[in-house]
Amino acid sequence: MAPGLYLHVPFCATVCPYCDFAVVVGDVERRERFVRSLIAETGLWGDADAGAWEGFDTIYFGGGTPSLVEPDQLDRILAAISSRLRPADDPWIFLEANPEDVTVERLRAWRALGVRTLSLGVQSFDPTALEFLGRGHTPDQARRAVEAAATAGFSTLSIDLIYGLPGQSEAAWRSDLETAVALGPDHLSCYQLTVHEKTVFGVRKRRGELEEMPEDRQAVLFLLTHRLLRDAGLPGYEACSFAREPEHRSRHNTKYWDHTPYLGLGPSAHSFAGRRRWWNHRSLGAWQRSVDAGERPIQATEELGDRELALERLMLGLRTSVGVDVEALAISCGVDLTRDSPRLERLIADGLVERDGRYLRATLRGLAVADGIARDLAP
């Protein structure tokens, strides 16, 4: 499998109260300095590892809010990637965008740059939910953005939604899903709200001002999501990801799930190859100082042992509709799940996993607790 390339754009118009990504609010000048440093970072991977990193077939602009970077800046970044990192011919380019940044001109420019998957951070069509999440767009803006993007000629149009907000009813979440489906996207990503400690929501939770949705309620909404979208012609192919047709599945994210090598550039970006994972400095300043000094801005590296590798493969694989290739797992990590063990038999009898040839797969009920199953099966 060809490697993938991820580019982290760390800017947002404001920082949402639940966000724990590496993001800052940056002005035009700061963004331009970032673009120059990102271009410089591509040069730090060009020659020494040309063989290892040649032939990227996916390029993913994530963040943060990549739609805050001007199309001509994206063009310069793509030109640097082409000349220094030698991607495959015609790589699949993904761009995350916020609805408030979508205009007809921008959509045309993104298409002209070769963007094939546009992923819109809608999060909800409910004004109260959008306000609670601190988002900068209205439901109408979200709808108009999706409608405009749908006619712009992208191969895949994706919508991101968030559920599991405190007190959210089944009816409210169902309404969000139905509104999204009615707009005809090719792909949906539905994430459960997680309250991270070092966020505004984390502080409010500690003060007793915010109560997370209990796990059993989250599970009800999780199952509702998978059933409703399956019946609407968007079956889940991963715990949070739904696609109309196989060609709309994220070929970039699939690399994360099956441990295909990927290189991440930009602050906080993670990379993986073989058994090695490394990540860049999280702060924009530290990342930029390192790049500007001509050094790869790596903050830390870890080498996965058999146990960690097996646990990750199980966790990632059980979240996908493909499942875990148990023969490959036995060869790469020495973990033999090709034959039934008491633990495995119990999970199968409980209807949480099933075998399909060389693959072990979570059932829909199992998918809701896939991490726990992986821990149960890992050595």
Ligand code: SF4
């Ligand atoms: S727009 Fe996305 S990346 Fe930016 S602050 Fe909000 S959640 Fe975080």
